[in-house]
Amino acid sequence: MDRLSSPAGLEKVRESIVSKRDTDKPCITICSGTGCHAFGCEKVSEAFQKEIKRLGLEDRVDVKTTGCHGFCERGPLVVIRPKDIFYQRVSAGDVSEIISETVLKDNIIDRLLYTDPNTGEKVVHEHEVPFYARQKRSVFGNNGYIDPTIIEDYLAVGGYSALGKVLSGIKPEAVIEEVKKSGLRGRGGGGFPTGVKWESCRNAPSSDGVRYIICNADEGDPGAYMDRSLLEGNPHSILEGMLIGAYAIGSHEGYVYVRYEYPLAVKNIQLAIKQAEEYGLLGKNILGSGFDFSVRINRGGGAFICGESSALMASLEGKVGEPRAKYVHTVEKGLWDKPTTLNNVETWANVPLIINQGADWYTKTGTANSKGTKIFSLVGKVNNTGLVEVPMGITLKEIIYDIGGGIPEGKKFKAVQTGGPSGGVIPDSLINLPVDFDELTEAGSMMGSGGMIVMDEDNCMVDIAKYFIGFLEGESCGKCVPCREGLKRMREILDDISEGRGKEGDIELLERLSTVLKDGALCALGATAPNPVLSTIRFFRDEYEAHIKEKRCPAGVCKELITYQIIEEKCPGCGLCVKACPAEAITSGGKKKPVILDQEKCIKCGACYDVCKLGAVKVS
């Protein structure tokens, strides 16, 4: 491939790619996201390749492995386009039937269809599945159509046309103006206006003119994986966003800082960079415009704090990832003390859309101060888990019930946690809250990077607070005292409460310590760390009090405060729990008689509770 030398040349190549593709030809797309991988999608796609070859159908049917489609719960997913037929939980054994029946004869295979749990009806087409029907997938949607390892796939859906447009003579200042007008705010959690950030960086003085661009892919929030899926499934869209940003601020060097726990993301972005260079979309004199830009990948070392911009930059310089006070902003003095623009993966992926379709189109979606869509990872105690992209302003209820299909096993919804360790819980009473940057902050939580963890009546709120404080205590870099010592002390108090040593005044002490952290911590990790504690106290104070005053865990989670018991009327003595018990605390009570549980020996591991399908073990 010769390097392209003009935006017009790019359009020619695109036309030639598109003209060779027959849109009526059946294309079997197999989701290869992490979720489907764990369900064994590799075997499914191998089986498709083999069967197509065996039948000599290579010219009549395409097979494509794509990035994450989002509906991870039902993987492995297979969609047959252009008819949009949606099969779920597909195994290698289903493959020959799918080809002979559906692909060749247009017959639908009933057992592979998705059944709507609320109506009991089977759904044939992908866009009719309730999980997808309520979404607005403008950033994430192409994941289902392109093979991330083939740049031509991205070009075929209009990829790099925004870059071509910008390099056809739009001034950098005009690009910044358009992004400002779009109202795009940082998707990594802070919600800072992207265009304003770019402008400050462009205007910041640099003695040698060097400016850096960074893509923050150190997705550290536990429970969030949208950045991973974008990097794995559509890496070129991120590169294109970075290229446009680099052009706008006048940068020639960029970094992608990605978690080492995401090996496939690293591989796909590496390959994307190589392909873009070969096409002349990266490197020197891009599309003959005279604009140079190169990108390097840096793998993170597994530290949550490195998602913070100044800590990330320290890590890029080969130092320990400790943040610094930001009275001088990183847009002025960032990496190697040069003006640096750092944006999150999803933010970068939004940029080509804005350039292509214009700020006026972009601002049609969203609320007054939060424009566009947001990708959430809808996980935890919810029926349809996966990645969902929704317009800003949609209510929590719509996300959890209409898209998520409600809570499994008829349990009661208790709260949803958003914003990761810096966020908070939102209770049932606020379920009609519209989701945008400001509303979530108002409710004591935050947007964060988009984790949305649903919890039911079996989840203990003291335990959740303890979980996050324990997490942050481990991830605190230790540089400033309020964070290092304050989190440790808070965790000790929460340990006491959950282990039956809580005393009057503990809640107030937690609140006081929270204020110290908020006011005194050096960076956002420490300053927002109390949120999980404060929001659980705010909405579930009675649960804290039950632990402290009655030494009782209402949700049945905190080990020291619960006992397991056998409900004799329900136990037929099947012995499953006897086998499962690692402490030999359960013994047979005789044939067809209830088992006997020795409380002295019980280690409260919950194995009996998990294994009993008859509900004969209770926690109290």
Added chain:
Amino acid sequence: MHAETGQLEKKVALVLDKYQHDKGMLVSILQDIQEEFNYLPRESLEQVSKTLDIPFSQLYSVTTFFKALRLTPRGRHLINVCMGTACHVRGAVKVLESTERELGIKSGETTDGLEFTLETVNCVGACALGPVVIIDGEYHGQMKTEKVKDMIKEYS
């Protein structure tokens, strides 16, 4: 012994060359060296320190700061139990405890004879499948305490 040291030196030099002796790539350099030797031998760190002109103390602080880096060898099989929030609310703690009991070690430890190393990880981004356990890069989703025994058997 001498030959072995020479081998180590060569391998480390190769990694350093790959990154053009760029200080900014330190974490990646250390990750690659670790991949080569399964941990970071002291000699390799001394060589990195000298070549890149980074104080040995700074290298020590970097290697102990990042979770991905380790100064002691780990077992042939690495078991990672995900402790992300989505996994936590679906019972990751129980899965971890039962894995610890099964192996007879605590998280962060290695079994005798260097067979298994058990570690926890903050989140692997497979949240829809929680609780998740990863063994040697293979994902085991929707884990339950009663499935732990059979899962480990597959690898021993």
